[in-house]
Amino acid sequence: MVNIGSVQIGGSAPVMIQSMTNTKTSDAAATLKQIAHLQEAGCEAVRVAVPDPESAEALKFITKESPLPVIADVHFDVKLAHMAIERGAAKIRINPGNIGSPDTLIELAQKAKKYKIPIRIGVNAGSLERSLTKKYGGATPEALAESAFRYYELLEKTGYSETIVSLKASDVSTTISANRLFAEKCSAPLHLGITEAGTPDVGVIKSAIGIGTLLAEGIGDTIRVSLTASPIEEIKVARQILQALGIRVFGPELISCPTCGRCATDLVLLAEKVEVLLKNYTVPIRVAVMGCAVNGPGEAREADIGISAGKKKGILFRDGNVIRTVSQDKLLPALKEEIDAFVKGRDESGSFKEGNY
Numbered sequence: 019m020v021n022i023g024s025v026q027i028g029g030s031a032p033v034m035i036q037s038m039t040n041t042k043t044s045d046a047a048a049t050l051k052q053i054a055h056l057q058e059a060g061c062e063a064v065r066v067a068v069p070d071p072e073s074a075e076a077l078k079f080i081t082k083e084s085p086l087p088v089i090a091d092v093h094f095d096v097k098l099a100h101m102a103i104e105r106g107a108a109k110i111r112i113n114p115g116n117i118g119s120p121d122t123l124i125e126l127a128q129k130a131k132k133y134k135i136p137i138r139i140g141v142n143a144g145s146l147e148r149s150l151t152k153k154y155g156g157a158t159p160e161a162l163a164e165s166a167f168r169y170y171e172l173l174e175k176t177g178y179s180e181t182i183v184s185l186k187a188s189d190v191s192t193t194i195s196a197n198r199l200f201a202e203k204c205s206a207p208l209h210l211g212i213t214e215a216g217t218p219d220v221g222v223i224k225s226a227i228g229i230g231t232l233l234a235e236g237i238g239d240t241i242r243v244s245l246t247a248s249p250i251e252e253i254k255v256a257r258q259i260l261q262a263l264g265i266r267v268f269g270p271e272l273i274s275c276p277t278c279g280r281c282a283t284d285l286v287l288l289a290e291k292v293e294v295l296l297k298n299y300t301v302p303i304r305v306a307v308m309g310c311a312v313n314g315p316g317e318a319r320e321a322d323i324g325i326s327a328g329k330k331k332g333i334l335f336r337d338g339n340v341i342r343t344v345s346q347d348k349l350l351p352a353l354k355e356e357i358d359a360f361v362k363g364r365d366e367s368g369s370f371k372e373g374n375y
């Protein structure tokens with residue numbers, strides 16, 4: 019287990035969610051503003067790009083004011099990584115393929131050790147050592163795993179034990195296989211992500227499959243969903259992946275049927291309204307929205323509370339049992355009442371607490 023500021027990664031710590039700012043890091047005010055928004059959305063550690071001395075210099079202020087641990091992302095110029103450590107970065111992310119010789123990396127690890135911060139060795143398919151691509155005939159999972167293990171071992175031998183590793187490719191299968199191979203061999207905390215996953219349309223699916231498959235196998239300690247979109251979107255998707263797997267729970271879950279010829283109402287509209295309603299709650303509750311009274315309660319038996327809409331009337335059910343029948347226009351307010359009662363009951367019994375657990 020390693021610490022990134024006050025956040026633990028690895029071992030029994032919850033899988034941590036991180037993202038990356040897209041402001042100019044040299045603009046400390048704009049970067050801090052975005053960090054605040056990310057924290058509000060549920061981000062737990064934030065990475066910032068450090069492409070120049072101005073950005074490294076700004077870290078002095080950003081790391082002091084940031085509510086989240088700040089990770090400095092450095093490519094090519096190791097001097098910037100040293101500057102970032104001295105200015106309070108809680109972790110350094112480097113790509114061993116472009117940071118310099120092994121001696122450069124060892125020297126950086128010595129500095130990180132002195133400041134008690136972790137380094138992430140971020141191995142990417144696009145910048146793998148030529149010797150390995152030659153050996154394996156390309157950026158294969160085996161090549162990625164061997165590269166990551168080489169650097170991990172190099173640092174371990176020098177007495178540095180705060181290494182976090184990531185093995186990323188934009189290809190989902192390569193990423194999954196590379197991480198599996200590495201995890202078989204090494205227990206270093208793993209940062210998971212599908213790099214350059216694309217716009218949300220495709221990127222969400224790639225990330226959910228890639229990150230989700232590994233997490234379901236018990237591989238991975240922190241995740242970053244990479245989307246060509248606002249970083250806030252990345253946090254939403256990361257939370258959904260963790261919640262869908264039951265690894266962490268952040269709030270209500272909506273279950274809704276796909277509709278079929280038995281559906282007697284505009285269920286898409288109704289489900290959207292319930293989705294908006296659920297945004298007001300942070301408690302873990304499963305709410306079902308079903309399209310017919312005959313099959314709805316049974317099909318959504320695993321839901322805590324649900325509604326099935328009929329032509330003019332709808333029914334409310336709890337744990338699969340019908341509890342009320344109401345007219346169509348009263349269905350949504352009745353659902354809200356039931357959710358509130360459910361939440362109050364659970365709250366009083368103390369059987370759950372809000373937020374992450």
Ligand code: SF4
Nearest residue numbers: 275278281309310313
């Ligand atoms: S709940 Fe009813 S409408 Fe929805 S898919 Fe099942 S049978 Fe069809």
